Amino acid sequence: MKQIKFIFTGPPGAGKTTAIATISEFPPVSTDVFSTDSLSKLKDTTTVAMDFGQITLENGQKIGLYGTPGQRRFKFMWDILIQGGLGLIVLIDNRRPEPFKDLAMYLDNFSEFIEKTDAVIGITCIDIKDTPTLDDYQDFLKERGQIYPSFAIDARNKDDVLFLLNTLLTCLETS
């Protein structure tokens, strides 16, 4: 049976591992190691290969939930992980210094994949740092001529993660 998967991407610390853990039917397999650069100010560890979670459908089909490493130096892993991907969930950490730049980078780097599938955007930690606002993100996307579903989410909240997935599925149904 063909492997089907959703891809979670975004900068380090945005909540990819957490989001996958929230909905996976087993604790996700992670490849986290100590971070040795400035990221360690935000978190002790970082994903260097992938996170892997799974859900099994009623007919036995497995849906993979793959998280990419956040840093761009791991782009080779992104290209490997998107193979067979159904769609992309981009998580953006609002606390980072330039979240728009982050968003642009992920949308640009995954543009071919998004073109073939679709993407949704979850903004995390907007409760900790309230600017830029969700409207600002929408304006930013509008300037780029893009309309992607974008929501403020808490990656620890199952309903929030499911809402993102549901929206992505709806978009996929129309594309």
Add this chain to the structure above:
Amino acid sequence: MPQTLRLFSSQLSVSNLLTLKIFLGLTKTDRVAVWEYTDDPEAATAVLIDTDTPEGRSQVKEWVDRKKSQVLIAFSDKGIGLPNGVLLLSRPLRSADLLAVLQEAATHCTSGSAGQERGKSSGPAAQVSALLEETNTSASFTGTGRVLNFLYKNHDKALKAIDRVGRSVIFDVWRRRYYTINLTRTEVEDLLASPVRSVQIQEMSSNDLAKEIQNIKAQDSDPLFWTAALAISNGQLMLGLLLEGFYKLNRWPDLKKLGADPLHMKLAALLRSGGTIDHLAHFTKAPVENIIDFINACQVLHYLENQQKSMPSVSPVEQKKPSEEKRGLFARIRSRLGI
């Protein structure tokens, strides 16, 4: 002085007729137009016909054909297939809906003859129009339609709305916030759905706004406007929107905040590339009225691109047909995740 206007009805059930007469009494305090019931169709300013009966439908057609001067109001569940220019009063009969339609009827009555009557001082239409113009130049606003439509048109202002019993709500429309200390969310929704004339609306300077909202918690007006727009839409497009228009989103509505209605999600996804109401209805298999409700709500929150009157030869929506296999897979994923 308010102008007295008369309403005649046809094909209404006895209970609806009784209710109608009671509701007309609510216009007694209106500063612009007071409505009375009349049994004489020729003396009426407006005629209300129940078009959910075959007789009612043929009466409307006949009335339109005879090009009578009265404003026609159709009382109907769906209002599909109504001739142009006929106003719709949705079933069941509700006071807020009736008052809004009567206001629109008063305006139609004035604007319908405005072209010919402008400059003349005689005739009821000219008097209503004059009164409207007069009140619009004063510190507080009056106008036509519902409070929500009024706020939509004044999206760059801060406005204070005071209801009949003196309770107030401040709308900082530009910043999409509202402030109130004595109205519940439902009451503010009702206020938004009520006719402008039943509410006193004042524009606020930025200084006044800052002073008045000092100790009041700001609330997000988007969900409020969204809910109100859906509630009062009744399958009728807002003024300025066309049934055959081509609609496209300029940004994704925050449906997490506005209520995760599956149909709205699907419509938003389709409207990213745009489409007509017919195409959307065809694709989603949803009633046209529900799609119109969504379009209205998007318009109120400025989620729509400027409408294009001419429809592209092939609607982008038309091209989107997910395979059966994919649809099955998505359904299984949804079922597994409980979404």
Add this chain to the structure above:
Amino acid sequence: MKIKKGKLAAFFGFKSQNQEESTEQKSLPVTDKPIDFGEDIHTEQPAVIDSAIADSKATEPVAINSENLLEPSTEIEEKTVEVEEKATVADPLEVEATNTEFKMATPEPTMDYEHEEEHLIVNYSKEQLAVSEEKLEEFMRVCPGAYGVLISTVDGHELLYLVKRDIPVHKISTMNSSLLALGESIARESSQKLCQFVILENSDGRVVSLRINDILMLTCISSKDTNLGMLLSVGRNTAGDLMKILS
């Protein structure tokens, strides 16, 4: 034989050095198809020797500080630098070596997405690094087929390396960090303890990765001239020595 030595510029505040010992230049095919690799890396930024910093901090640990780094040059489109005997380059990845000149790739300003993460927080003294470098040289001597040995952080930043061929050190560091982490995860999922080596056995060589400590790893690249047992044994000893030096 030509050996390239490198240190992560960000670690020291001055750039790494190439010491030419040979004219041998060979590229190492990493995969069949070219991998699109992120352009964000710090090593795009050619580092310069800041002698003042180097001298004053010769025996002290050098904290990583953006002030110690050269600002990226955005003016040059493609700059050709005449290389003297001790040519200084930022990173072999970004340098195409010819007989006597290096071409520097143009930094893409819009790609500087990861600058925040590239300033390493770990630091070592020059003495520690000098001793570590000796260990790498020893490794190369003992393993005749070895043509590359790298110390890098477990999250993919190269720290110190010695290569005899023109191989993309930064890519190798980053990819091996993923590989080692995957190997360790697979071991855990297979209910096995302590992943000691990740071994890539290829038709004409081997790549062996192993941990030095919690934050550092060693990658050994060799042709088939060194047998696997030897490579693993010397690799493990070198990692053990490095663990003591870089503790």
